[in-house]
Amino acid sequence: MTSKPTFLNQSRPLLTCLIQNSSVADAVNIAINASYECPDAYAYQLECLAKEERTDENIRRIFGAMGRKPIYVTNYRGGKNGGDTDEQLSEGLFWMLKNGATLLDVMGDYYCPHPIQMTDDPTAVDRQKDLIARIHDAGGEVLMSSHVMKFIPAEEVIEIANKQIERGADVVKIVTAANSEEEEFENLRTTMLMKQQVKAPFLFLSGGSHNKLHRQLGIYFGCSLALTVYNHQPGTTPAQPRLAGMRKVMDGLNTNGIF
Numbered sequence: 020m021t022s023k024p025t026f027l028n029q030s031r032p033l034l035t036c037l038i039q040n041s042s043v044a045d046a047v048n049i050a051i052n053a054s055y056e057c058p059d060a061y062a063y064q065l066e067c068l069a070k071e072e073r074t075d076e077n078i079r080r081i082f083g084a085m086g087r088k089p090i091y092v093t094n095y096r097g098g099k100n101g102g103d104t105d106e107q108l109s110e111g112l113f114w115m116l117k118n119g120a121t122l123l124d125v126m127g128d129y130y131c132p133h134p135i136q137m138t139d140d141p142t143a144v145d146r147q148k149d150l151i152a153r154i155h156d157a158g159g160e161v162l163m164s165s166h167v168m169k170f171i172p173a174e175e176v177i178e179i180a181n182k183q184i185e186r187g188a189d190v191v192k193i194v195t196a197a198n199s200e201e202e203e204f205e206n207l208r209t210t211m212l213m214k215q216q217v218k219a220p221f222l223f224l225s226g227g228s229h230n231k232l233h234r235q236l237g238i239y240f241g242c243s244l245a246l247t248v249y250n251h252q253p254g255t256t257p258a259q260p261r262l263a264g265m266r267k268v269m270d271g272l273n274t275n276g277i278f
Contacts, residue, residue, distance in 0.1 A: 024089035026060065026122045026160055027189055027220065031278035032238040033059035034269055035091060036262050037246050039067045039254050041099075043077045050084035053249040056262045062091040062246060063120070065111055066098035067254060073111075075118060082119040091122040091162065091244075096132075105129050109150055116159045122190065123154055127165040127183060136165040137179050144186060151187035163188035167195045168226055170202045173209040180217045190220045190243065196227035203229040207240055214241025222246070230258045235268055239277060245269075 026033065036058040040046040046068075050061060063081065065073070082090055094100065094111040103111075105126075112123040128136045129150065131143035138144065151161050163183040180191045191213075197203035206225050210233070213221055220243035225233040238245050247262040248255045260268075272278055 023121055023158065024060075024087060026089050026091065026162075026244065029220075029243065032242060032269070033089070033244040034262065034265055035060040035062050035244045035246055037062040037064070037248055037256070037259060038081075039064045039248070039256065041067050041069065041254060043068070043072055043081060046081045047084045049249050050081065053262055054084075054086060056249070056266055058088065058247070058262055060089045060091060060244065061085040062093070063115075064098075065092060065094045065115060066096075066100045069099055073114075078115060078118045089121040090119060091124065092116075092120040093124040093164075095124075095126065112154070113157065116154070116157055120159070122160045122162050124162050124164050124192070125151060125154070125188070127163050127179070135167040135169075135171075135179075137167075137182065139182075147186050155187070160189045161187060162190040162192050162222075164192040165194070167193060169196050170198065170206075170227070171195055173205070173212050176209050176223065177213060177216055180213060180219075180221060184217070184219050188219065190222065191217060192222045192224075194224045194226055197225040197229040197233060198227040199229060202227070203232055206233050207236065210237055210240035210242060220244075224258075226258060231260075234258060234260055235265065238269065239272060 036053040038046050038049050092115045094108045128138040130146045131138040131140040154161050165179050183191050197206050210223050245265050247265045248259045249262050
């Protein structure tokens with residue numbers, strides 16, 4: 020039996036194509052078209068897909084179009100998931116794991132919503148640890164995400180990262196913000212500090228008005244993957260760089276012996 024493709028123990032960052040389409044056909048088409056730009060991995064956001072289209076056949080069709088690449092999946096609150104409980108969201112993650120996903124996104128405030136998506140509620144934390152253990156037992160990998168969505172200093176970013184690791188996350192994901200050049204450069208410095216101090220692969224991103232440099236150069240400073248989109252269309256995250264552009268960034272770094 021061949022092992023499932025992994026996001027872990029990689030020798031260089033993975034260019035990951037994020038698919039946020041609201042229909043199965045569109046998601047399949049984007050995955051196929053993106054394959055010609057040679058992504059290293061894919062990401063899929065289930066919260067974009069209508070509930071009535073969530074069948075084993077449809078999700079396998081989407082994942083099948085991604086080829087033999089590791090697949091990172093989210094099932095966030097909101098979108099087509101409006102009103103779902105965190106228990107229902109986590110079951111959606113297991114469903115995608117069963118159908119071929121690799122890396123499951125467990126929000127840092129599962130079971131106790133928090134403004135910066137990182138709860139310290141003891142009962143919620145214990146439930147998160149149990150969920151992560153069950154995912155590992157089922158053969159999955161875990162990314163824990165905290166969408167802070169405001170600028171915070173490096174020390175606080177690293178504190179969140181360490182909490183995520185302590186709860187069992189294999190990969191750390193933190194999204195803050197930068198609304199000035201100073202904040203964007205500070206987030207690049209924080210990325211470098213994370214590479215030195217955080218003992219797990221990580222993805223650190225900026226939102227806000229000044230996010231482009233961080234999203235494109237995060238892989239240079241230590242991010243283990245880059246989130247990209249094949250193209251920009253209604254429903255895609257405007258801040259995500261295009262896959263073709265990030266491939267040029269990666270190739271340029273490789274030419275200079277970075278990876």
